[in-house]
Amino acid sequence: MTVYEVFRQERKGQPFQHAGALSAPDPAFAEVYAREQYGRRQESVALWLVPRDAIEELGDFVDELGRTYHRVDGYPLKEKLKEARERAAARAG
Amino acid sequence: MSELLLELADDELVIGWRDSEWTGIAPLLEEDVAFSSIAQNEIGHARALYELAARDLGTTADQLAFDRSPSDYRCSALVGLRLVPDWARTIARRYLYEQADERRLAALKASDDPEVAGLAAKIDREEAYHRMHAQMWFERLEDEPRFVQALEELRPLVDLRDEHPPELAELWEEMTMVRRSQPAGTTW
Numbered sequence: 358m359t360v361y362e363v364f365r366q367e368r369k370g371q372p373f374q375h376a377g378a379l380s381a382p383d384p385a386f387a388e389v390y391a392r393e394q395y396g397r398r399q400e401s402v403a404l405w406l407v408p409r410d411a412i413e414e415l416g417d418f419v420d421e422l423g424r425t426y427h428r429v430d431g432y433p434l435k436e437k438l439k440e441a442r443e444r445a446a447a448r449a450g
Numbered sequence: 451m452s453e454l455l456l457e458l459a460d461d462e463l464v465i466g467w468r469d470s471e472w473t474g475i476a477p478l479l480e481e482d483v484a485f486s487s488i489a490q491n492e493i494g495h496a497r498a499l500y501e502l503a504a505r506d507l508g509t510t511a512d513q514l515a516f517d518r519s520p521s522d523y524r525c526s527a528l529v530g531l532r533l534v535p536d537w538a539r540t541i542a543r544r545y546l547y548e549q550a551d552e553r554r555l556a557a558l559k560a561s562d563d564p565e566v567a568g569l570a571a572k573i574d575r576e577e578a579y580h581r582m583h584a585q586m587w588f589e590r591l592e593d594e595p596r597f598v599q600a601l602e603e604l605r606p607l608v609d610l611r612d613e614h615p616p617e618l619a620e621l622w623e624e625m626t627m628v629r630r631s632q633p634a635g636t637t638w
Contacts, residue, residue, distance in 0.1 A: 379480055385586045390480040392579060393487055 360409040361387045363394075365401040373405050451526070451563065452506040454617065456514065458554060459499035460525035465547055466492035467621060471534045488544075488580050495573045496621055502569060516629050520614065520622040526550075527610040530618035541591060544599035545584040550575060550608050 364373040376395050381387035384406070390410045391404050420427075470489035476482035485501065500511035507514070528547060533540045558570035591597035 375616055380478075381480065382590075385589070386480075389579070389583050390484065393583075394480070395483050397487060397579070 358382055361406045362409055362412065363391055364405040364407070365395050366403040367401060369380070369402055370374070373403070376401075376404075378409070451561075451566065452503045454558075455499050455503040455506075457524040457526075457631070458558075459496045459503060459514070460523045461529050461547075461551075462492045462499065463496035464523070464525045464618070464621065465529040465543075466490070466496060467625060468529060468532065469544075471532070472540070477537055479574070484583055488583065489581070491576050498569055498573070502565060512629075515628045520619040523614065523617075523618065523622075524611055525614075526608055527613055527615055528604055528607040530615045530621065531604075531607075532570070532617045532621070536600075538591070538594070538596040539600040539604065541584070541587045542597055542604050545588045546601065546604055546608055548577065548581045548584040548614070552581060 359382070359404060360376050360378055360380050363376045365376040366373045379387065379390045381390050387406050395401055395404055429440055469485050469492065472485040473482060473489070476485055488551045496515065497511055500514045504511050504514055528543055531539075531543070533543060552574075555570050555574045559567050559574060561567045561570065
């Protein structure tokens, strides 16, 4: 049995999103099961079936030096605002 | 015409019940889902067909579906059989049923009655998925002796409508039990 990851598109033009997985002995069975489980209620306009083995998973992203400025969440605005206010208050005082 | 609609409706109702007997116990989770949804579709078709027949016969869909005696049902002997837990025969029945159903729907789609033709076309669009399911199993099992034997054993039953297997009466008991429990004078 092969595990297929199923991605579905809700409306034309929208990105495909991961919907779940199914297991099937070959692509013909996978197609029928996918239609049955992810398409029969008109909830999708298209499906992608991807054998799980075909997916290259990458992980383990190191950030030894803690360079948070590479990330969107590297700028905790609340903290920075607080510091700026304190500086402004100190100057004014 | 209502005779033909009743044959088809009885077939769809009974095979829907039989297919639903796999819910929760099919050999694969995916088949559990497939059989359950095929069963729902078939019973939906039965309902639409009974409604159409009921108008011609001056009765209601529920009365046609549940208030006749088991021997009055016009369904094929193929669908009455209780096949759980025999998967080979279950798949053989689905395959034979869908083949026969396809021929019958093609004839009804060409009917002069626009309501009948329209309903047949609607049903056929759903049956296309059932045929796809049956066909893929057929291609996978066609050389399996158990499956070949099941096909041979069941094929003669497809057009047999005047005799019912004894378990059809048992199914009818189950199918109508709740309806018959209704206290006199009440309606659903």
